Amino acid sequence: MFIENLIFPRVCFICGKKIFEKQTYTCENCSNILKYMWDEKICQYKNAYFDKLVSVFQYEGMIRNKILSFKFNNKTYLGKAFAYYISFLLKNENIFFDLIIPVPIHYKRFFERGYNQSIILAQNISKSFNIKCETKILLKIFNSKAQSLLKLKDRRNNVLNTYKVKNKSKVLGKTILLVDDIFTTGATTNECSKVLKQNGAKSVVVATISYVRRSFDG
Ligand SMILES: [Zn+2]
Secondary structure, eight states, X not given: OOHHHHXXXXXXXXXXXXXXXXXXXXXXXXXXXXXXXXXXXXXXOTTOOSXXXXXXXXXXXXXXXXXXXXXXXXXXXXXXXXXHHHHHHHHHTTOOOXXXXXXXXXXXHHHHHSSOHHHHHHHHHHHHHTOOBOSSSEEEOSXXXXXXXXXXXXXXXXXXXXXXXXXHHHHTTOEEEEEEEXXXXXXXXXXXXXXXXXXXXXXXXXXXXXXXXXXXXX
C-alpha cells in the first residue's frame, strides 16, 4: 500500500470506483470488461507510410464514451489514463523511438476546442519514456472538415496536403512516434506519416488509444 494513495485514493477512470494499486487506472471489474487490441497492433494497410500501428482498445462501449468525453467535453484528465495504456503497450512490445509527435489540429480548431487531445496524450507518453515531445514541427496548415463528419471513402482526400513539417532537421533520420486518439480509416495518421517520411524521417510508429476498422480501404 502506498501512502500517497491512502491520502489521495485514485479512482477507476471508467466507473469512478476507488482503486489502490499503484499505476493502475481501472478497477478489477472494468479491467476485465475492457477489450484490448493487443493482438492486432501491427496491421496490413494499403499504401502505408507508417511502419507500425499500436492501438490499445476496441472503439466501443465505455471506452468510446470516454474517448468522446476526452476529445469534445474538456475531460482532459482522461489523457493521463489513456497515455498510461499506450505507454504500457509500447514498453511491453519493446517498441523504440527517438521523438514523439502528436497529430496536429488547425489553430482555428485549437482555439475553438481549447486543447488538442493528441498533444495531451503525447506529453504524457513523453513523461513516461523521458523522450522529447515536439508539438511545433508537424503542422496542420489547412483547416479541413472534421473527418468524423465524412464518409470513410472521402477521408483520404479531405486530409491530402493539409500537413507540413516546419523543421526538417528535427525529423531527419529519426524514428517517430506519431500519436493520435482514434485510428478509423487511418487517413489522418497515414497522411502525417507520408509528410514525415518525405521530410526524412527514418520510420514512423503510429500509436492511438483506439482502433475502429479492420479493413484498410479508406
Ligand atoms: Zn471501474
